[in-house]
Amino acid sequence: MPCHKIQAGGLPHCIGSLPRLKISCSLMIQDRTISTRPPRVYLETYGCQMNVADSQTITSILRRAGYDSIDRPDDADVILLNTCAIREHAEERVLGRLTALARIKESRPEVKLGLLGCMAQHNRAAIVEKASYLDVVAGPDSYRRLPEMLGEIGQIGFDPAVDVRLDRTETYADISPDFGGGVRAYVTAMRGCDRFCAFCVVPYVRGRERSIPPTDLMREIRDLASRGVKEIVLLGQTVNAYRYDGTDFGGLLKMIARIEGIERIRFTSPHPSDVSESMIEAMATEPKVQPHLHLPLQSGSDRVLAAMERGYNVAQYLDLVARVRAAIPAIALSTDIIVGFHGEAESDFDATVSMMREVGYDSSFMFKYSVREHTRAFKLGDSVSEEEKQRRLTALIAIQEEMSLDRYRALVGQTFPVLVEGPARRGEGRLAGKTPQFKTAIFPGADDVRVGETVNVRVDSATGHSLLGTALL
Ligand code: SAH
Ligand code: SF4
Ligand code: F3S
Numbered sequence: 001m002p003c004h005k006i007q008a009g010g011l012p013h014c015i016g017s018l019p020r021l022k023i024s025c026s027l028m029i030q031d032r033t034i035s036t037r038p039p040r041v042y043l044e045t046y047g048c049q050m051n052v053a054d055s056q057t058i059t060s061i062l063r064r065a066g067y068d069s070i071d072r073p074d075d076a077d078v079i080l081l082n083t084c085a086i087r088e089h090a091e092e093r094v095l096g097r098l099t100a101l102a103r104i105k106e107s108r109p110e111v112k113l114g115l116l117g118c119m120a121q122h123n124r125a126a127i128v129e130k131a132s133y134l135d136v137v138a139g140p141d142s143y144r145r146l147p148e149m150l151g152e153i154g155q156i157g158f159d160p161a162v163d164v165r166l167d168r169t170e171t172y173a174d175i176s177p178d179f180g181g182g183v184r185a186y187v188t189a190m191r192g193c194d195r196f197c198a199f200c201v202v203p204y205v206r207g208r209e210r211s212i213p214p215t216d217l218m219r220e221i222r223d224l225a226s227r228g229v230k231e232i233v234l235l236g237q238t239v240n241a242y243r244y245d246g247t248d249f250g251g252l253l254k255m256i257a258r259i260e261g262i263e264r265i266r267f268t269s270p271h272p273s274d275v276s277e278s279m280i281e282a283m284a285t286e287p288k289v290q291p292h293l294h295l296p297l298q299s300g301s302d303r304v305l306a307a308m309e310r311g312y313n314v315a316q317y318l319d320l321v322a323r324v325r326a327a328i329p330a331i332a333l334s335t336d337i338i339v340g341f342h343g344e345a346e347s348d349f350d351a352t353v354s355m356m357r358e359v360g361y362d363s364s365f366m367f368k369y370s371v372r373e374h375t376r377a378f379k380l381g382d383s384v385s386e387e388e389k390q391r392r393l394t395a396l397i398a399i400q401e402e403m404s405l406d407r408y409r410a411l412v413g414q415t416f417p418v419l420v421e422g423p424a425r426r427g428e429g430r431l432a433g434k435t436p437q438f439k440t441a442i443f444p445g446a447d448d449v450r451v452g453e454t455v456n457v458r459v460d461s462a463t464g465h466s467l468l469g470t471a472l473l
Helices: 049-064 087-108 118-131 144-150 201-205 214-226 249-257 277-285 302-308 314-327 344-360 386-410
Strands: 025-027 032-035 039-046 078-085 113-119 135-138 162-163 184-188 229-237 264-268 292-294 331-337 361-366 415-423 430-434 440-444 454-462 466-472
Touching: 039 049, 039 087, 049 078, 049 113, 049 144, 049 184, 049 229, 049 440, 078 118, 087 113, 087 118, 113 118, 113 144, 118 135, 118 201, 135 144, 144 162, 184 214, 214 249, 229 249, 249 277, 277 314, 302 344, 314 344, 331 344, 331 386, 344 386, 361 386, 386 454, 415 440, 415 466, 440 454
Parallel strands: 039 078, 078 113, 113 135, 135 162, 184 229, 229 264, 292 331, 331 361, 440 466
Antiparallel strands: 025 032, 415 430, 415 454, 430 440, 454 466
């Protein structure tokens, strides 16, 4: 997790390596080990859920090409990092990791090392220069070519195989991602972003908005349902801008709600300006669409919102919150906030604090502004010092922690249907799952409670991050 983020029940933004399947075999002939096994690939994922989903697509593409997945870099023939460029810190983490992984190459020079994803797209020249040991550099629209690129290595001298072309049409719609198992699955509904918020690198690294045809999404989700998936999380950087022919986002939610076996539907990240009546109506009327809305605010100051080119002001955002709460009274709200954007005065920050308190978010992801090359805000500058950004961030986190604790504690005594995901992180025979509002619920396991079932859990106590309760059987 990026260190500046508190996760009080929101969808996780950042993950480590994905669990992988290890299959290998080798044959001893006359004292020599001749490998008959397929090449093994180790893939590590950084960044948002879109990257998690992309890593499943990458795994699927490589499996089709004869590669096996492995969950340790030490035994891999190919090591890939699927990276994030959203903040400088995210890039620094990957560069540090690359240096560590490059050591494996020192002892086994035949190992191929690849940098994929948003960072590859954002910074290819600098990266190729800094990390001369890289064999492959591939952007988010180049994954189909990965087997070919991995095959090219060696034929083209010491140059890495680089493909960072953005493709206005690439959606990988025909590729079934290599779903790693579990009750929840991510499904990419749209790729790219056309909004160009002044601070954000995503439109530059992910390219233009593209919605995946509903027929492909339905096929993929039906397939996931047949494999035991109960909850779908639709993904897109502005997922509610989804449109394909006559189907808008509200229509898509309704279509997915018809799929047998899928019990819960979530989505992230919607953009406030793309919230339509049809979307609110689908959330209000389709019981499968869960009452949780991640509604990134970024700032509570109109001046800063305008400089960020977010496309809404405080009054419009508050009006939206009121409409959503009126239509879906049980809704939980979470958000993203940036502190210390260029030009953010103390009074702007105070406005953000007031706005947070006024809306009363159940959880927030909070970040220090990080200047990103290529973005519109790049040339504006970075007027708030690192110390001041940290001070504002710390203050905001404390406020959210306090609000989360109050909001979670207010649920003590209530009962929620919880989709059981598996053992709780700290074990002790306890199970964990999510409430409809995407709050983590932890409760003692029982013989007749199974993963994938929904059980009613009465909340007995709460922290600011989870609800502790008892399953009512
Ligand atoms: N598409 C989503 C956001 C995706 S990026 C939306 O529009 O809301 C996830 C979050 O990272 C953003 O909401 C923002 O809070 C944060 N972020 C993006 N660029 C950033 C930057 N340059 N510095 C700090 N935080 C940033
Ligand atoms: Fe970035 Fe704005 Fe697009 Fe979100 S909507 S991905 S913040 S440009
Ligand atoms: Fe990062 Fe790319 Fe997602 S920049 S936040 S991994 S779209």
